[in-house]
Amino acid sequence: MDKVRRNERMAALTMLLTASPNRIFTLSHFAKLFGAGKSTVSDDVKLLQGVLSAYGLGKLDTVTGAAGGVRYRPELTREDARGFIAQLCKELSDPSRLLIGGFLYLADILAQPRIARKMGMIIARRFYDAAPDFVLTMETKGIPVALMTADALGVPLVIARRSSKVYEGSSVNINYVTGSSAIETMSLSRRAVKEGQRALIVDDFLKAGGTAKGMADLMAEFHVQVLGSAFVMATAAPKHKLISGELSLMVMGQDPGENPWVKPGNLLEEAPLPHDAINKELSL
Amino acid sequence: MDKVRRNERMAALTMLLTASPNRIFTLSHFAKLFGAGKSTVSDDVKLLQGVLSAYGLGKLDTVTGAAGGVRYRPELTREDARGFIAQLCKELSDPSRLLIGGFLYLADILAQPRIARKMGMIIARRFYDAAPDFVLTMETKGIPVALMTADALGVPLVIARRSSKVYEGSSVNINYVTGSSAIETMSLSRRAVKEGQRALIVDDFLKAGGTAKGMADLMAEFHVQVLGSAFVMATAAPKHKLISGELSLMVMGQDPGENPWVKPGNLLEEAPLPHDAINKELSL
Numbered sequence: 338m339d340k341v342r343r344n345e346r347m348a349a350l351t352m353l354l355t356a357s358p359n360r361i362f363t364l365s366h367f368a369k370l371f372g373a374g375k376s377t378v379s380d381d382v383k384l385l386q387g388v389l390s391a392y393g394l395g396k397l398d399t400v401t402g403a404a405g406g407v408r409y410r411p412e413l414t415r416e417d418a419r420g421f422i423a424q425l426c427k428e429l430s431d432p433s434r435l436l437i438g439g440f441l442y443l444a445d446i447l448a449q450p451r452i453a454r455k456m457g458m459i460i461a462r463r464f465y466d467a468a469p470d471f472v473l474t475m476e477t478k479g480i481p482v483a484l485m486t487a488d489a490l491g492v493p494l495v496i497a498r499r500s501s502k503v504y505e506g507s508s509v510n511i512n513y514v515t516g517s518s519a520i521e522t523m524s525l526s527r528r529a530v531k532e533g534q535r536a537l538i539v540d541d542f543l544k545a546g547g548t549a550k551g552m553a554d555l556m557a558e559f560h561v562q563v564l565g566s567a568f569v570m571a572t573a574a575p576k577h578k579l580i581s582g583e584l585s586l587m588v589m590g591q592d593p594g595e596n597p598w599v600k601p602g603n604l605l606e607e608a609p610l611p612h613d614a615i616n617k618e619l620s621l
Numbered sequence: 622m623d624k625v626r627r628n629e630r631m632a633a634l635t636m637l638l639t640a641s642p643n644r645i646f647t648l649s650h651f652a653k654l655f656g657a658g659k660s661t662v663s664d665d666v667k668l669l670q671g672v673l674s675a676y677g678l679g680k681l682d683t684v685t686g687a688a689g690g691v692r693y694r695p696e697l698t699r700e701d702a703r704g705f706i707a708q709l710c711k712e713l714s715d716p717s718r719l720l721i722g723g724f725l726y727l728a729d730i731l732a733q734p735r736i737a738r739k740m741g742m743i744i745a746r747r748f749y750d751a752a753p754d755f756v757l758t759m760e761t762k763g764i765p766v767a768l769m770t771a772d773a774l775g776v777p778l779v780i781a782r783r784s785s786k787v788y789e790g791s792s793v794n795i796n797y798v799t800g801s802s803a804i805e806t807m808s809l810s811r812r813a814v815k816e817g818q819r820a821l822i823v824d825d826f827l828k829a830g831g832t833a834k835g836m837a838d839l840m841a842e843f844h845v846q847v848l849g850s851a852f853v854m855a856t857a858a859p860k861h862k863l864i865s866g867e868l869s870l871m872v873m874g875q876d877p878g879e880n881p882w883v884k885p886g887n888l889l890e891e892a893p894l895p896h897d898a899i900n901k902e903l904s905l
Contacts, residue, residue, distance in 0.1 A: 352678045496761065506721075
């Protein structure tokens with residue numbers, strides 16, 4: 338029956354780890370659950386690591402130390418991420434998506450769970466090691482991708498509102514200037530975040546950066562550090578945004594007299610090698 | 622090496638099926654992917670069915686017919702669903718959540734990916750067989766649970782807005798009356814849904830039912846059939862809502878001079894036995 342047991346453990350282990358992304362489970366936890374030895378579970382984990390890697394289905398890390406164990410991090414391979422975004426760019430370049438005023442119809446793509454999940458996985462990959470405490474978005478259209486990013490990172494989502502609501506309790510409100518020079522309000526419940534936390538900003542669209550800057554200002558009011566910002570779509574113009582260091586899945590631009598073009602953004606570019614990897618390369 | 626191969630297949634099969642909930646995969650698809658025979662993959666599927674059932678991790682169905690194959694449906698066991706909702710009810714009954722005006726602070730719970738996913742699984746379970754074409758919600762707070770419901774059902778999410786937006790193209794706008802007798806607008810892009818589709822309404826809160834009725838009216842404008850409606854929280858009063866047949870995860874009420882109470886809703890009740898199951902019972 339040992340053969341069957343391992344097969345069963347492999348399936349259950351896969352389910353349990355992937356259902357709680359980026360959460361560390363001790364080997365003892367699984368050993369107890371399966372009535373197996375820790376070394377047996379350790380072998381299961383190694384086997385699963387190989388499978389995930391071979392099929393490009395994410396990453397299973399072994400974390401050492403007192404709080405150690407194994408954790409699953411959803412990831413698309415670079416190749417899959419590029420193929421997925423290239424496909425989206427093609428779809429979004431279809432003239433039927435063009436609206437009056439040069440806008441692109443994006444709402445259907447942003448709210449598809451499978452698409453939002455893949456986008457969230459690509460964004461999360463860049464921020465696993467930075468380990469934000471929560472993902473912040475501004476209502477409405479960015480919520481699905483921000484939720485899926487938060488899910489992959491294993492952290493809560495926090496949603497800033499356009500106005501304060503009675504059912505959110507006392508709030509901090511700030512004013513910000515949009516790209517079209519309008520003054521808008523952004524509101525967040527006092528209970529939503531804690532001083533000293535670290536935020537990742539995720540939203541659907543970045544043009545001048547007024548809303549993104551508003552979110553950063555809002556976080557400053559809460560004494561929360563912003564670790565980075567990622568957007569589904571950034572516009573090529575204006576080149577200089579009101580925020581810096583922004584990442585995007587896609588970039589949209591328009592040449593005079595032409596329909597807009599959509600290209601992969603800087604989240605799809607080769608990430609710079611981490612320092613120790615560079616040293617390794619040099620020593621070869 | 623056969624032993625290792627089956628272990629690997631089990632893990633990969635689990636990952637691939639759970640990553641695309643409620644989608645039918647042919648056995649040939651997996652046979653080709655794994656370089657294995659269809660009967661071998663069929664044995665893998667049976668093994669996985671047993672594991673999922675033993676650990677209460679969802680349901681793997683074999684679908685017969687021309688478009689047949691296997692599909693994974695995320696499900697909480699009745700026991701897990703009850704435990705999860707009981708825990709939420711307890712947490713929401715904490716006096717610190719009480720806001721001025723008798724409102725409950727719910728925003729943090731609604732936007733937690735892991736909580737929203739479990740809520741979505743409980744709602745989806747009731748509607749797998751009804752097979753809606755999409756999930757409809759009204760911005761903002763219901764979006765996470767509606768997205769996770771749509772994810773489990775393997776269908777898109779459609780988000781109605783409070784006003785029409787230039788980046789959503791031409792839209793259908795309706796007016797509706799809220800519980801506090803205010804007249805509000807609800808807007809949906811003409812491109813968002815197609816005539817003849819079937820919708821499931823999911824939202825965070827149901828009081829008098831004005832917003833829910835608005836969503837149903839909006840669907841009528843699009844000639845879309847509403848299969849049902851499910852809410853995270855329904856209020857005990859008023860007892861008669863502007864819609865009927867509503868389902869809820871939790872119910873909230875208040876006795877004179879007391880703090881509000883929160884109890885499990887009718888989504889947690891024993892579902893009536895299907896007709897053939899009743900016949901079976903009677904024949905025993």
